[in-house]
Amino acid sequence: MKIFSKITGTGSYLPPKRVTNHDLTKQLAEQGVETSDEWIFTRSGISARHFAESDVSASDLAVHAALRAIEMSGLDKNQIDLIILATSTPDHLGGFPSTACIVQKKLGIAGCAAFDVQAVCSGFIYAVSVADAMIKAGNNKNVLVIGAEVFSRILDFNDRGTCVLFGDGAGAVVMSASNEPGVLATKLHADGNYSHILSVPGKAAGGVVEGSAFVYMDGPAVFKLAVSVLEKVAREVLEIANMTSADLDWLVPHQANIRIMQSTAKKLHLPLDKVIVTVDQHGNTSAASIPLALDCGVRDGRIKPGQTVLIEGVGGGFTWGAAVVKM
Template identity: 85%
Template sequence: MNLYSKISGTGSYLPPKRVTNHDLAQQLAAQGIETSDEWIVSRSGISARHFAEDDVCASDLAVLAGERAIEASGLDKSQIDLIILATSTPDHLGGFPSTACIVQRKLGLGNSAAFDVQAVCSGFIYALSIADAMIKSGNHKHVLVIGAEVFSRILDFKDRTTCVLFGDGAGAVVLSASEEPGVLATKIRADGNYSHILSVPGKAAGGAIAGSPYVHMDGPAVFKIAVSVLEKVALEVLSSAQMTSADIDWLVPHQANIRIMQSTAKKLHLPLEKVVATVDQHGNTSAASIPLALDVAVRDGRIKLGQTVLMEGVGGGFTWGAAVVRM
């Protein structure tokens, strides 16, 4: 009998504080920085984002998304035997204890394994790929895969080219062992030669931060590389699954920029009607954005059981990846 992994439940969570472009423009204007709803929408497609309160951590968002995914799976939470959490904004400086371990404690899952994955906006695809391999190895049966971010903590609100793009949130799936194919193929890639175009360059040194603790991005360079690598990795993963784009019911891309998403769909000859786009409502939530968008489309009835979904993401590192999944 062949062993497969299949998504058995999805969940997501956005913090209650919703910040519209108008709200953000007013905040920036108080600092002498000009922007507008029209400027932000025309460049990114983003209309609003959600920011967590100061006392809310990535683990808090992850727990709420994870609980919803477990509930949707129909499993008891005690059946989860592994937690993989993708985040670039962990609860603790230095990344330990891992945010996944904190989520494990908050969920009361003392017998599960737990660890973090850091691949920035590609983090969920990396985590899904690892979870798929862990299940197919026979070592785990039900894996909670989460992307959770509080990017508002690392935004420079004096830099309108980055602070308008990102938001906070979490998305999750439960990946379960199955006799039926679910995850059909995954591909993950990286090229450290481009690490400088999207980074948080600060370092902890002697109890202080040396360098900038904020997101720095070369927008035009990221756009150019993203469009190129997303097309390539999509074709790679489709080939591995012995499929073409004609076999795809839905494209669920990383929700970073509507222009990148539209360009990728065009290159894959997919109509925009097959693209799940939620970026307008929550901005770029990094590792959370793909599972967040997936959950929205599952819960509103667009994505149905038996349909085939192509997910793909690209992020700092430079990292990228894609997965073909039958729901």
């Protein structure tokens, strides 16, 4: 009997501290950095984002989202046999122990395999693709896939080109072995030739950070590349699934910039009312943005069982990917 992987539960979590554009503009003005609500919103579509408190880590956010996804799936947490966590802001410098292992400890389900995936804003798509392959190979039955970020820790609040764009949060799904098709197709890409346009260029050496520990982004270059690759990978994954954009009920893209999302939808001939948008309230939460948006769509009743959803992301590396999923 053929094995499929299917999303059986979704969950998300945002730290309580909500920071509006007005709040951020006031904070930046005190530092001598000029910006405005209008400037931020017209360029990104962002009105607010959430920032974690200083004692809250990516694993803390991840646990909240994970528990909600597990609850929706109807599983006992001890039935989870693999944890894959996508993050660019791990709990520990150097990324070890992995944040996935810390989440495993906090969930109290030690014993199953757990590891992190690093593909920045494409991380959740990469993690879903790995989970899908592991389930279809018969290696795992119930995989917890999480995207969790505390990007506020790596933002330079003197750089208005980046600090106004990002937020903190976590999203999760449970993917389980099924007799019914769930994940219909995935497609991943990367091109290291573009690694310089979006990065955190610092490195640890001798107990200190050499270079910058803040996000650097060439905004125009990232925008141009993102618009190009998101359309292409969407068409690629639809072709693999033997579908067209007309077969889609929903597009759940990485929530980076409303103009990128609108451009992708237009190129795919999808009306904007078929696009799940949370960037206005969440900002860019990197690897957490897709599962956050997916969970919002599921819990508010827009995304229904049996519907077909295309999820896609693009991020530093440069990485990008997409998946077609029947809910």
